[in-house]
Amino acid sequence: MKKTLILIVLLLFTLAACSTPATESVTDLLPGNDEPVPTEVAATEEPASSEEPVATAPTTDETGVASDEAANEEVATCDNADIPAPTAGNVMIRFRNLSGTEIIGLWHDTSQSPALLTDYFQLEDREAYDQETFIDHEWLLRDEEGNTLQDYVASTEEKQCVTIYPHFEYEGEDGPENWAELSEHYETCNSGKEQSPIDLTNATMTDLENISFNYAETAVNIINNGHTIQVQVIEGSQIVINGETYSLIQFHFHAPSEHAVDSQGYPIEMHLVHRGANGNLAVVGVFIAEGAENTAFTPVWDQLPEEEIGIIATGATVHVADLLPTDKTVYRYSGSLTTPPCSENVIWSVMKNPVEMSAGQIAAFKSIIEGNNRPLQPLDAHALQLDETP
Numbered sequence: 001m002k003k004t005l006i007l008i009v010l011l012l013f014t015l016a017a018c019s020t021p022a023t024e025s026v027t028d029l030l031p032g033n034d035e036p037v038p039t040e041v042a043a044t045e046e047p048a049s050s051e052e053p054v055a056t057a058p059t060t061d062e063t064g065v066a067s068d069e070a071a072n073e074e075v076a077t078c079d080n081a082d083i084p085a086p087t088a089g090n091v092m093i094r095f096r097n098l099s100g101t102e103i104i105g106l107w108h109d110t111s112q113s114p115a116l117l118t119d120y121f122q123l124e125d126r127e128a129y130d131q132e133t134f135i136d137h138e139w140l141l142r143d144e145e146g147n148t149l150q151d152y153v154a155s156t157e158e159k160q161c162v163t164i165y166p167h168f169e170y171e172g173e174d175g176p177e178n179w180a181e182l183s184e185h186y187e188t189c190n191s192g193k194e195q196s197p198i199d200l201t202n203a204t205m206t207d208l209e210n211i212s213f214n215y216a217e218t219a220v221n222i223i224n225n226g227h228t229i230q231v232q233v234i235e236g237s238q239i240v241i242n243g244e245t246y247s248l249i250q251f252h253f254h255a256p257s258e259h260a261v262d263s264q265g266y267p268i269e270m271h272l273v274h275r276g277a278n279g280n281l282a283v284v285g286v287f288i289a290e291g292a293e294n295t296a297f298t299p300v301w302d303q304l305p306e307e308e309i310g311i312i313a314t315g316a317t318v319h320v321a322d323l324l325p326t327d328k329t330v331y332r333y334s335g336s337l338t339t340p341p342c343s344e345n346v347i348w349s350v351m352k353n354p355v356e357m358s359a360g361q362i363a364a365f366k367s368i369i370e371g372n373n374r375p376l377q378p379l380d381a382h383a384l385q386l387d388e389t390p
Contacts, residue, residue: 036089036107036120036133076128078161089132091154093139096163097123098185101143103164105129108138108310117310140310143167148226148308153233168340170227176374179340189342195377196335196348197258203386208332210387211284211349212240215248215320221313224305227339228252228372229365231300232311237320239274239282241347246274246282248320255366257287258338258373259350266354267362269373270323271338281337282347286324291356296322301361306368325353332385338374352386 075096076082086092097103105121117140123129133139133154139162141150147167154160166182168174174182180190189195216236223230232250239246250273257269268288275281299318330349336342 036131036137075126078163080159083159083161084130086132086158090134091132091157092159093131093133093152093154094128094159094161095121095123095131095139095141096128096161097125098183099143099149099164099166100125100183101166103149104142104144105131106140106142106310107133108140110138110311110313115310138311146308151223151225151310153311165340168227170371170373179342182340186340186342188336188344189340192336192342192344193381194335194344195342195380196338196346197260197374197376198333198335198379198382198384199260199263199376200331200350200384200386201262203331203384205388206332206385207389208330208385208387209242210390211328211330213321213324213328214238214240215324217317217319219313220299220303220316220318221311222300222303222305223311224308224368226308227369228254229304229369231318234320239284241282241349244276244282246276246280248272248274251320251323253288253365253369254338254373255362255370256373258376259285259287260376261287261352268357268365272320280345280347281343282349284324284330285348285350287351287354288357288362289354290359290362293358293361294356297357297361301364304364304368323355325351325355327353327390329353329387329390332387333382335382 075098076094078094078096083092083094095105102125103123104119105123107118107120109116109118120131120139121129131139135154135156137154139152139154140148141152141162141164142148145167149164149167150162152162165185166174168179168182168186170176176189179186180188214237218231218234218237220231221233223232230250230252234248234250237248239248251270252273253268253270255268257266259265259269266287266289270286270288272284272286273281274283296319299314299316303312303314303316305312329352331352333348334344335346335348336344337346
C-alpha cells in the first residue's frame with residue numbers, strides 16, 4: 001500500500017512539473033545616460049553582420065504587424081497616442097518599415113573611439129519597432145545589402161516616428177525613371193507637375209525681394225549617406241524669404257549639377273536646405289564652376305568621407321556665408337525635392353552666378369560621389385522668375 005501511494009505521489013509531481021510553463025531568466029540592464037534603453041528580451045538572436053565594427057546588443061521586443069501573418073493589415077501608425085512614453089530614456093522613437101525589405105537598425109555609438117555601429121534590431125517589411133533612446137542619438141537604418149535607407153538623429157520631442165522607404169539609385173532598375181514604381185509613397189516623382197530640377201531658361205524678369213541671409217559659423221558634422229555628402233545638424237543659421245524665416249538644416253552636393261542654365265550644366269551644385277516653422281522647405285542652389293581654388297570649402301573638403309559610417313563630428317567649423325557668391329541674384333520657382341519622395345511646394349532659389357573650385361577640388365568630390373543628379377524635369381506648371389536686381 002505504501003509503495004502504491006509513493007508511486008501515485010511521484011506521478012502527480014511529474015505531471016505538475018510538465019504542465020508548468022518554463023520561464024527564461026533575463027538580466028535587467030541599467031544603461032547609463034549615453035546608452036539607448038533596451039526593452040525586455042523576447043528571444044536571443046545573432047546580430048546581423050555589418051561592414052562596420054559592430055558591438056553585440058540585446059535583442060528587444062518588436063511592436064507592429066508581421067507581413068507574413070497579416071499581409072493586408074496596415075503597419076502601426078505614427079499617432080502619438082499609440083507610441084508608448086519613454087521610461088528611462090529621454091525619448092521614444094517608433095521606426096516603421098515600408099521599404100519592401102528587411103532592415104537593420106544600428107545605433108551610432110559616438111561615445112567610443114573610434115565610434116561604433118551597434119546592431120540593435122532587425123525589422124521585417126511592414127513591421128514597426130519602438131526604441132527608447134536619448135536626444136541627439138543617431139540611428140542608421142540599412143537594408144540587407146548595406147544600403148543606408150535613412151540616418152536619423154533623435155530630436156527633443158518625447159515621442160517620434162520615423163518611416164523608412166525603399167532604397168533608390170541614380171541608374172539601373174532603381175533609377176529616376178523607375179522611382180515612382182519603387183513605392184506608392186514615391187508616386188509624386190512621376191505624377192507631380194512641379195518637379196525639380198529644371199532647365200533655368202526663358203525666365204520672367206522680376207524685381208524679387210532679396211533673400212536675407214543670416215548664416216553663422218557651424219560645426220562640420222559630415223556624412224556620406226550613399227547618395228551624397230552632407231553637412232548636417234546645423235544650428236543658428238537662417239534665411240528670410242518674403243518675410244518667412246527658414247532655418248538651415250543641412251547642405252549637400254550633386255555632381256554634375258542638377259539644374260542647368262539654358263541647357264548648360266556645371267561640375268557640381270550645392271543645395272542648402274532650409275525648413276520653416278510650418279514644415280515647408282526652401283532650398284538655395286549654388287552652381288560650382290571649375291576655376292581657382294576655393295579655400296572657403298576647405299574645412300568641408302578636408303573631411304570628405306569615403307564610407308557610409310554615419311555622422312562624423314570632425315571638430316572643424318565652416319563659415320557658411322563664405323560658400324555663397326558675392327552677387328546673390330537668384331532664379332525663383334516652386335518645385336520639389338530632387339530625390340524620392342519628390343515632395344512638391346519647395347521654394348527654389350538658384351543663384352544665377354556660380355562660385356569656383358579648382359579642378360583638384362572637383363576631382364576630390366567626384367572620386368567619392370559622381371552621377372547623383374536627377375535628370376531635368378519638364379517645365380509643366382513652373383513659373384520661373386529671375387531677379388532683375390542684385
